[in-house]
Amino acid sequence: MDDRQYEGLDAIFHPRSMAAVGVAERVENMGMSFLRGYRKMGFKGPLYAIHPQKKLAKFETFSSLEAVPGPVDFVQISLPARLVPGVVRECGRKGVRAVSIFSSGFRESGTAEGEALEEELVRAAREGGVRVIGPNCMGIYCPESGMSLRGDMTVAPDGELALLSQSGGIAISAVMAAAERGIGFCKAVSYGNECDLGPPELLPYLARDPKVRVICLYIEGTRRPEELRSALTAAAAQKPVVLLKGGATAAGSRAVSSHTGALTGTGEVWRALARQAGCSWAEDLDELIDLAMLYSLSAPPAGKRLGLLTISGGFGVFATDQVIRAGFEMPPLAAETREALAPYLSAPGTSLANPVDMAAKFFQPQNYETIFGALDRDPNFDAYLMIVAMEYMTYLGKNAKPWSEFVLKALIAAMKKIRRPIYVAFLHTAVDDIRLAHERTLIASRLPVFPTVARCLTAIERTMRLSGP
């Protein structure tokens, strides 16, 4: 991708002004929802509502795009399908750079009429020099510039992940589920029917974008398999690319055809594509986010020898089973490590086997650095997994919050000094608000945290493969 191509696409993510066509005051109106979303995300430039008759209450309204006095760089279209090509033609005359089309009723409808409308729309866009996201999509999310997928998106931290998603629902859910955990996307594109811009154009852009560390892709099918393959291969050579495939079974594939009208292919074809292209494979949305978070925070361990720390014997037993089943190893502690730890971990209930059971000694945060330091010097381990059952963090009733914040701070300080990869499994129990706050603190400290041991192990295992599912 040359400089001009890169800058051309980058400009789409940084419009000077935006307009929505197909707006109404009704609360469920999508055009209005998009405008609310841009304002909520802090878009700095002018936002226009286009309505042939009415003046709308909260946004500057013009009767047509051409009636707007200044430039309009980006237009969000939510009109019935049959009206869309005309609006795109108007966009061309106005010098609009790009449109995002929410409307459905094009190729994905499976009708000749829908297909013809999509072709007409593409012609109108080409003739006018307008790039198209969609149709049948939620558009662009970019917190840096203030673009949003919908009016009610959480204002999330600007992050290091990027997402291309054929499904708008998956795009919104991915961004919001990640935000809830403190994991940020800097760019997400819901590209729907992909009549113009899709992964073959956007992957090279994201691969070059210096803000993006990890690229996530939710894909149901493609009508340009060879272009997709070479774009994936080139992007994965630059930074981690995680692929989530929808419609991998025959029935799922039928569901795709009524969703985005794309050609699909069996799960095996897609797995082989991911492997050849050097992409990571995610089995579901949680795994996609886990994996992207892990890639952005942590390098893969050099080997599979895990040292486990627990507070509860039961969870230690259980985690040991999971570690072994997932194909990792749990060597014993070196003799010197046991000696170094003995003064700190010798009370009843503790254990100097692997898992190291801190038991009640968890309540002595002043010793964390010494304990983690001794483990870090142990040559038997490639990485460490700290299992925290939330109930130990919320011990002490109404003092739970300050006390658990104090403990977490000490844990983070000790873990940050460990030179090998360290992971936290922060098991969900009660008091979700405290848990979520702590998860965000860990992520903000660039320590990977997972809600279950199984999810943690899956993500580690996948980042350790050189490529492919």
Add this chain to the structure above:
Amino acid sequence: MDDRQYEGLDAIFHPRSMAAVGVAERVENMGMSFLRGYRKMGFKGPLYAIHPQKKLAKFETFSSLEAVPGPVDFVQISLPARLVPGVVRECGRKGVRAVSIFSSGFRESGTAEGEALEEELVRAAREGGVRVIGPNCMGIYCPESGMSLRGDMTVAPDGELALLSQSGGIAISAVMAAAERGIGFCKAVSYGNECDLGPPELLPYLARDPKVRVICLYIEGTRRPEELRSALTAAAAQKPVVLLKGGATAAGSRAVSSHTGALTGTGEVWRALARQAGCSWAEDLDELIDLAMLYSLSAPPAGKRLGLLTISGGFGVFATDQVIRAGFEMPPLAAETREALAPYLSAPGTSLANPVDMAAKFFQPQNYETIFGALDRDPNFDAYLMIVAMEYMTYLGKNAKPWSEFVLKALIAAMKKIRRPIYVAFLHTAVDDIRLAHERTLIASRLPVFPTVARCLTAIERTMRLSGP
């Protein structure tokens, strides 16, 4: 189990008064934590602190158990192991019915001294007619009487589930994780080293207890395999019993030995035991709670033909893959159902295939009963799965909460009229407080709800087996 045996055990769960031995004012003191827990859970009778010298601030203190003027039915012991047999002897003299021993340093320590201490403790208990929970355990949880596993347990709704857990950490986490979702345990016992009361005694009691609908068991090993087998078989003949095994791998098994000192056995041995006894098998704690919740709320479907409803095409595609991979079927809608639904679900974006995609028609709750009613009359389905991405429930920004409550109410009303089993997958995205509140509302309406489609399918599949893993 005869009436006298049942009443003898039931009395342990309903003491008239309780005392803690091994208390101090320090905030991390366990004896004090137990007393705080009993008070927080609303225990109605007297609570005594036993301390040889000091008067404690918040509880009536006596220098010894025998100095307490009235009866003491239940004693919680948190002293160093070597002092425990003496206290148990004192309990015998005082006429205490049962003790729960938090202290560790007995058989699980792997030392001859620990083993001897445990034997001495058992003798003291037998001689004094005192039943023992533990040692190395967190004791009894029973919201009806006000017994709690620890001082900071959430005061959860009294429910229909019971739990026997060899691990105190797992017991606490299970009860609290379930409470967070609105799922209640009416009894939970953390039984630790099982020197006296364990599953062979407590399973028959829970099987007979009319409050208990489902029995959960977390077990690492047993020293009484034949008694356990026959107790499991008898209990599973009465009501669903869900078994979670810790230490199923060789390494996990080694972790058990330092945890509760029980004999273990390979995973295969335990799976065979569960199968023969007619118990359900859970692979992890989340699955245990999912499965218990499902057993308590819903009968298994008659077959594997699922009808799916979604709001987002992407999630529908994805769920279809998961349904097929999990061995379920997704037949098309009957012609009459398509006809009946056409007037309500014909806008762009909707689909009358399976999954039925409600798309924007989700925002018309007035049609839910008609839509669900038509599906319910369709002979092609054995059960229904409604997939709700939270982001659709929180649409509309600051009106999210009241609007989503309104939608949920309409959904529940429609779903409650369906005669075949219906399940909800409430995908996690942002705004966890709203999601949790809605999950609790669904559970309170006796509608099973799961955080992922995969967990839902696993639980359904397991409840459909007649027995075994």
